[in-house]
Amino acid sequence: NAGVTQTPKFRVLKTGQSMTLLCAQDMNHEYMYWYRQDPGMGLRLIHYSVGEGTTAKGEVPDGYNVSRLKKQNFLLGLESAAPSQTSVYFCASTIGQGYRYEQYFGPGTRLTVT
Amino acid sequence: AQKITQTQPGMFVQEKEAVTLDCTYDTSDPSYGLFWYKQPSSGEMIFLIYQGSYDQQNATEGRYSLNFQKARKSANLVISASQLGDSAMYFCAMRENGLQGAQKLVFGQGTRLTINP
Numbered sequence: 001n002a003g004v005t006q007t008p009k010f011r012v013l014k015t016g017q018s019m020t021l022l023c024a025q026d027m028n029h030e031y032m033y034w035y036r037q038d039p040g041m042g043l044r045l046i047h048y049s050v051g052e053g054t055t056a057k058g059e060v061p062d063g064y065n066v067s068r069l070k071k072q073n074f075l076l077g078l079e080s081a082a083p084s085q086t087s088v089y090f091c092a093s094t095i096g097q098g099y100r101y102e103q104y105f106g107p108g109t110r111l112t113v114t
Numbered sequence: 115a116q117k118i119t120q121t122q123p124g125m126f127v128q129e130k131e132a133v134t135l136d137c138t139y140d141t142s143d144p145s146y147g148l149f150w151y152k153q154p155s156s157g158e159m160i161f162l163i164y165q166g167s168y169d170q171q172n173a174t175e176g177r178y179s180l181n182f183q184k185a186r187k188s189a190n191l192v193i194s195a196s197q198l199g200d201s202a203m204y205f206c207a208m209r210e211n212g213l214q215g216a217q218k219l220v221f222g223q224g225t226r227l228t229i230n231p
Contacts, residue, residue, distance in 0.1 A: 031216050042118075042205050042221030043159075050214040058218060090159065094217065102149065103219060105159035 002026055004106035006091050012112045013081045021076040021109050023091030031094045032074040033058075033103065034066060036087040043090060049074055081113045117141075118208050118222035126228045127196050134181070135191040135225050137206035147209040148189040149219065150180070154202040162204075165189055193227075201229045 007022045023032065030051050035043035035058075045058030049068040063085060065077045074093075078085060088110050092103040117140040127133045139148065150162040165173045165180045173180040181190040193200055203224045212218040 033216075033218070035219075040223070042207070042223050043219070044221070045218050048212060048216055048218065050212075050216050054214070056213040056216070059220075088157065092159075096215070101217070102161040102164065103217070104161075105151075108157050 004091055004093055004104050006089075006106040006109050008109060009107070010110050012114065013078075014114055015082060017081050018077070018079050019081065019111075020078075021089055021091075021111075023074045023076070023093075023106055024072055025074075025091075025093040025104070026072065027093065027095070027104065028071070029093035029095050029104070030071075031096070032068065033092045033094075034064075034074065034076045035090045035092065036060065036085075037090060037108075038087050046076065046089075081111075083113045085111065086113045087111060118206050118220055120206055120222035120225050122225045123223075124226045124228070126230060129198060129229050129231050130195055132192060132194050133196050133200075133227065135193075135204050135206075135227065137189045137191065137222060139187050139189060139206075139208050141187075141208065143211070147217075148180070148182070149207045149209070150178070150189075150191045151205045151207060152202045153205065153224070159205075163191065196229050198229050198231060201227060203227075 004025045033048040034046040047066040049055045067075045091106040094103045119138045146167045148165045152160040163175045179192045205224045206222045207219040210218040
């Protein structure tokens, strides 16, 4: 049982390049989330998904797109990377609607945009 | 909008002492939940403890307890008998209701705890 995994672990992009971050979970969780963490700050929600094919915007969605074609995978895309998107990206999942269910986090992807 | 405030950027504590990390929150929703996560230097997010707004008792998980004072809107984390391995960033987070039952988390800025031997 791997939990939540993220690919890649590190990436360096040049301004204007595109990339996709992959999040996978093997716990059959319905809900998945993408957060970003800037230096010295807490996590901020980018987008989230409530099931296959259904996504919604979080607090900081601009410059990102997401897709959830399979229940176990949640993709985060950057179409034209900017230096302001340099951050650590975390994916998380949770089983359902129960309020006290914790979110399980992946190990993070460190992205640098030059 | 919900808001989480952690006023202690850093704390230094002697090993084996108890430590309290402060968290205050602001919400108009009568139903809410508060989480504490630990982030060691390796970067992963580790769930510690949860408190629901309607829970009658303060939450406890091993050496972790939550001092929940609803009227003051505070949810402080108490770590008893601190250990060197407790050195990490600690984040307080509040659940915000999202689409179709999703629970969006709003995080504070964190407190860096250092345990001295």
